[in-house]
Amino acid sequence: MVLSKTASESDISVHSTFASRYVRTSLPRFKMAENSIPKEAAYQIINDELMLDGNPRLNLASFVTTWMEPECDKLMMDAINKNYVDMDEYPVTTELQNRCVNMIAHLFNAPLGESEAAVGVGTVGSSEAIMLAGLAFKRKWQNKRKAQGLPFDKPNIVTGANVQVCWEKFANYFEVELKEVKLREGYYVMDPVKAVELVDENTICVAAILGSTLNGEFEDVKLLNDLLIEKNKQTGWDTPIHVDAASGGFIAPFIYPELEWDFRLPLVKSINVSGHKYGLVYAGIGWVIWRTKQDLPDELIFHINYLGADQPTFTLNFSKGSSQIIAQYYQLIRLGFEGYQNVMENCRQNAVVLKQGLEKTGRFNIVSKDIGVPLVAFSLNDNSRYNEFEVSDMLRRFGWIVPAYTMPADAQHVTVLRVVIREDFSRTLAERLVFDICKVLHELDALSSKISAKREENGKNGTVVKKTALQTQREITDVWKKFVLARKTQVIC
Template sequence: MSPNFLVCWEKFARYFEVELKEVKLTEGYYVMDPVKAVEMVDENTICVAAILGSTLNGEFEDVKLLNDLLVEKNKQTGWDTPIHVDAASGGFIAPFLYPELEWDFRLPLVKSINVSGHKYGLVYAGIGWCIWRSKEDLPDELIFHINYLGADQPTFTLNFSKGSSQVIAQYYQLIRLGFEGYKNVMENCRENAMVLKEGLEKTGRFNIVSKDKGVPLVAFSLKDSSIHTEFEISDILRRFGWIVPAYTMPPDAQHITVLRVVIREDFSRTLAERLINDIKKVLHELDTLPSRVTAKLTGSEEMTSENNGKTVKKTTIEVQREITAAWKKILLDKKTNGVC
């Protein structure tokens, strides 16, 4: 989201309540369940938000299913609950890679969409926008009317006066590249993401937790993190010039840690192959080192520890959470990690 969008989010939220989403963990993916989300809708729900391109693994949420379920619920209840689509990343990807995917104003309940031009719009940071299906869908209370030099100047943001360089840059990119140009860029990003994914799979050491259909990124985790963790890989990769964030998944899946590589237009196939080779070097280095946090579990699903003289059994998930917490503390103390 652009700074403009963020600065008026508090006011925006009074009209478009982001519904707390029910989620489920399936096959390693953390996604919204549209069925359970719609079940949570009541007479006080102003809007249901869907994400087209999750920050965690790049996944597209099923806006079409959400729309169809809400249409039926609105018919039954007489409500008119709409949908807002957070397409900060996916808004510049889906139209070019997946034109058949229905997520936008083709769906009757989608009333507003926000997009970030500074991500896959190929413009430097600071440009983004929110658009509405019609003027009637944007409450007038959200608009600031400014009497400027004798004329009424309506604005949706709190920053009335600001530089226009990002808008000009976005306009230039749109007319320079056009639909075919953006399509070529996004197809190339997807192909390079597949090169990276296949290279990681060939090592036999990682599970891929991102999907092929979504934002061109690769999110992956170690198959065996009982000795060394994703945080160690992220830390050592910095010596090779790579900043690859490692982070835990949201609540109820915090024991899962992933690394994430976002593929942009300047991430070439050569860079993808170089990153694969550097990850192999990191794995080889870690294999020669003893565990810095815990010893490897040897054929048992439980570990024990002493607590006030009593033996406490721990499951592998509990151990993994302790490992994750320990490495997060180490890296946060060094101020060398984070999701960007």
């Protein structure tokens, strides 16, 4: 006789999550559930919700790498359970970090002897790298002021108003005054002349950006260095420079080798770079390199031995994964100078294609520069009927994530859109983006004309009434709904 048994709800979920009770029940969002659920159901439910995220490849707001070769993906997964801080247990990973530090230091023209090791460390990203570099500058400045018997309680740092928010965090967290050089329309990076004017005896360093987040432009580090040398001679100070090369550090050496911005300039004492941007590694890796050992105060380095051996460490966090460090080493040896050069040249050429496509529309002003990070920042010639934020919002319907934002003081009246060209953004995608932008402009033109026509009709009927902002918004929403509905009825299935 054949015995049969009824499958339990647990058994059903193993075979088909969608045939189980777990897709009928709302799972807790802010408090742990009392009971467990099968692994298949947990995976499927989370995977389904993540489908609502944007496509990383189409996220043109981000500088962060969104594609790597499958071989590197495998190396990262194989090392995902390694804690980098356990240097004694994972000595090879530690060695790979040291190799990366030295390769990057040589790339930045650090003044190293034949067998001299570079001074640097891998970080979670450029934010941590900037915190560490800033702390080194602050401590060196304080030590010198103490030795001279001078006040050391009011350090400041000079930057442009275009700096990334991590600089504001550093100043806030570590009690350093942030002295910003204001921008102006048409000039969206730090003016070296004005920056040097802001320098005083309490300035721990001047921070220059190699690749502004706003428009990708490289700041003139060479001019800043020369002006600061002259001021130091006149005042007797020794104000140094830090270069925030988060975006441009893996670009300039390969396609702008003649550009002097790195350790070739004597006042550049430290440089940070993001491995997870144009270093071509997934998010979670940055690097900070110091010119010499003397530029990193010894008292900031901690020595621990409770993981099996004496281990020097200079980081804000403790534990971190090894995967990104291994991935960075993979990219450095896999691509070599030639490979990185080809990737960056491709990015630059695709940025040119996008820029030329936008210029052909006759609808945009290009505010990015030809020399800099391969991105295209642009604004509408005429934003009286609709603005850059509406263009950005409409592009999301096609899957594109293109940010719109206002410039910092004193250029906050300027609004731009920005497209970052990464390794995985091909010419085909650039041409497609231009096509979709043209479609968006056409639709916004049509929508704007309908709103204007309705206002004229109301005016002719003598019903002109001053509307509140809410009433105006509702009117636009109503017209927009009708416009979208009309388009839907035209679709042939």
